[in-house]
Amino acid sequence: MRPIDGLTVLTAAEMRTAEQASGVDEAALMDRAGAAIAEVVRRIGGGQEVLVLCGPGNNGGDGYVAASALRQAGIPVRVAALSDPRTDLARRARAGWAGPVEPIAEASAAPVLLDALFGTGLSRGLDEPVVESLHALSIRAVLTIAVDLPSGVATDSGALLSAYPGAALTLALGAPKPAHLLLPAAPLCGTVRVLDIGIAARSQASVLPVASLRSPAVDAHKFSRGMVAVVAGRMPGASALAASAAARVAGYVLLIGSATDRLPHAIVRRRWAEDALFDPRIGAVVIGPGLGPDEEARAKLNAALASDHALVIDGDALRLLDPARLRSRASPAILTPHEGEFAHLFPDVKGSKIDRARTAAGESGATVVLKGPDTIIAAPTGEVRLAARHVPWLATAGSGDVLAGLTGALLAGPDTTALAAASSAVWLHTEAARIAGPALIADDLTLALPAAIAQAGA
Numbered sequence: 093m094r095p096i097d098g099l100t101v102l103t104a105a106e107m108r109t110a111e112q113a114s115g116v117d118e119a120a121l122m123d124r125a126g127a128a129i130a131e132v133v134r135r136i137g138g139g140q141e142v143l144v145l146c147g148p149g150n151n152g153g154d155g156y157v158a159a160s161a162l163r164q165a166g167i168p169v170r171v172a173a174l175s176d177p178r179t180d181l182a183r184r185a186r187a188g189w190a191g192p193v194e195p196i197a198e199a200s201a202a203p204v205l206l207d208a209l210f211g212t213g214l215s216r217g218l219d220e221p222v223v224e225s226l227h228a229l230s231i232r233a234v235l236t237i238a239v240d241l242p243s244g245v246a247t248d249s250g251a252l253l254s255a256y257p258g259a260a261l262t263l264a265l266g267a268p269k270p271a272h273l274l275l276p277a278a279p280l281c282g283t284v285r286v287l288d289i290g291i292a293a294r295s296q297a298s299v300l301p302v303a304s305l306r307s308p309a310v311d312a313h314k315f316s317r318g319m320v321a322v323v324a325g326r327m328p329g330a331s332a333l334a335a336s337a338a339a340r341v342a343g344y345v346l347l348i349g350s351a352t353d354r355l356p357h358a359i360v361r362r363r364w365a366e367d368a369l370f371d372p373r374i375g376a377v378v379i380g381p382g383l384g385p386d387e388e389a390r391a392k393l394n395a396a397l398a399s400d401h402a403l404v405i406d407g408d409a410l411r412l413l414d415p416a417r418l419r420s421r422a423s424p425a426i427l428t429p430h431e432g433e434f435a436h437l438f439p440d441v442k443g444s445k446i447d448r449a450r451t452a453a454g455e456s457g458a459t460v461v462l463k464g465p466d467t468i469i470a471a472p473t474g475e476v477r478l479a480a481r482h483v484p485w486l487a488t489a490g491s492g493d494v495l496a497g498l499t500g501a502l503l504a505g506p507d508t509t510a511l512a513a514a515s516s517a518v519w520l521h522t523e524a525a526r527i528a529g530p531a532l533i534a535d536d537l538t539l540a541l542p543a544a545i546a547q548a549g550a
């Protein structure tokens with residue numbers, strides 16, 4: 093049983109391909125899955141009675157195999173099914189179960205509920221009587237565990253096809269799937285752990301890994317650690333937050349055109365002028381936090397786009413940007429839109445959150461950080477990282493400004509890529525929120541960054 097950080101994420105179709113390519117026959121895979129599920133249930137179920145709900149397909153097949161293994165291990169277990177099995181594999185698994193099978197509607201509750209109704213094959217919502225039974229049994233259970241996925245969620249989009257009571261634990265088979273990470277499905281999974289069933293997972297998507305930051309090199313100097321320029325505008329607090337966060341990572345932070353005095357003394361200030369960005373030591377420019385919507389903001393964005401610098405474009409600058417302008421630039425750009433800014437930037441891009449972020453990155457040539465409770469980072473190459481941890485206290489004014497500054501500082505640093513910088517920034521941002529704790533304000537995130545950076549190994 094493994095935590096999901098850094099693991100490859102597979103869609104339903106990619107999972108089927110991986111299963112076929114594994115060289116292991118499907119019955120053996122199901123036996124492994126069922127045995128691994130039973131072992132976890134045995135360990136954490138405390139010997140209490142288990143009720144296994146089996147669906148008609150192979151998810152149900154996993155359920156029958158797990159039930160048989162639990163019985164063999166001496167755990168009291170009952171099985172309730174939606175209908176007879178409809179796949180050869182599931183029929184085989186059902187034949188291996190020596191006990192009775194109750195109809196779900198008539199099943200009485202047990203302390204441990206194992207949901208093996210549907211997995212990656214779910215194509216529509218569950219019938220209403222089944223949803224009602226599932227809720228009634230889950231409410232009476234002490235522990236609900238979902239096999240592969242909570243039954244009712246769409247594997248690839250994380251959409252909810254029918255109401256689900258929520259599991260405490262979801263045992264993902266072989267690899268995490270998008271629904272384990274995307275809203276609204278992700279919180280219904282509870283804790284997600286992966287059971288290894290011997291398939292090699294390959295795709296361009298993976299769970300955001302724990303950030304890995306190195307301490308500065310022994311011979312580092314402030315400029316070799318990275319110099320970041322934050323371009324300020326109408327709302328100086330926002331750029332001050334971005335610059336303060338950047339200063340925790342970069343060797344040198346330049347705040348250009350800010351009217352605020354309330355800044356760490358470590359941040360160097362400069363007036364805005366057309367040539368303010370003509371400094372070859374600048375490794376990345378952050379533009380957007382508090383920039384405003386006016387002509388001056390437009391001129392600043394034009395100057396940043398005309399420069400050779402790597403860019404982090406956030407907030408107000410995303411309202412002024414024509415993403416087509418990024419195509420002709422040689423240096424990398426990172427866009428950090430929330431859903432509203434994304435819809436404004438890419439009005440025609442539709443699909444799941446993963447599809448949208450990936451399409452936008454491909455079209456613009458920029459790395460796109462599509463923010464929210466289930467932040468996704470997509471590179472123009474099609475590589476995608478999905479954030480796994482959710483700290484809703486981050487939904488507070490200015491927290492995006494902190495993320496933009498942090499992203500710029502990491503992008504300005506040595507030996508990095510836009511994808512790596514954005515990934516580390518998103519991880520550190522959430523870790524800082526976890527450390528800052530409930531009721532955090534954006535300023536607290538900058539104070540918690542040193543501890544978050546220490547957690548990242550630096």
Ligand SMILES: NC(=O)C1=CN([C@@H]2O[C@H](COP(=O)(O)OP(=O)(O)OC[C@H]3O[C@@H](n4cnc5c(N)ncnc54)[C@H](O)[C@@H]3O)[C@@H](O)[C@H]2O)[C@@H](O)CC1
Pocket residue numbers: 111118119121122123125147148149150151152153154179209210211212213214215216217218219239240241265289
């Ligand atoms: N194929 C393999 O080699 C393996 C598959 N495994 C399991 O197999 C699952 C996928 O199995 P399946 O592809 O059979 O799919 P499911 O068991 O998820 O769904 C079964 C079938 O039910 C039907 N169905 C879909 N939505 C329905 C609804 N709302 N009401 C009624 N019927 C509905 C569909 O025909 C679907 O194919 C995985 O999630 C995993 O649990 C594991 O045993 C590991 C190995």
Ligand SMILES: Nc1ncnc2c1ncn2[C@@H]1O[C@H](COP(=O)(O)OP(=O)(O)O)[C@@H](O)[C@H]1O
Pocket residue numbers: 407430463464465466467482483484485486487488489490491492493494495521
């Ligand atoms: N419900 C939530 N759970 C976790 N993180 C969230 C949630 N809502 C927003 N965030 C994160 O908080 C930050 C908010 O950024 P943004 O919307 O740009 O705010 P602002 O412009 O006020 O700084 C983003 O990093 C986003 O991913």
Ligand SMILES: [K+]
Pocket residue numbers: 151207208209210211238239240241242243
């Ligand atoms: K399930």
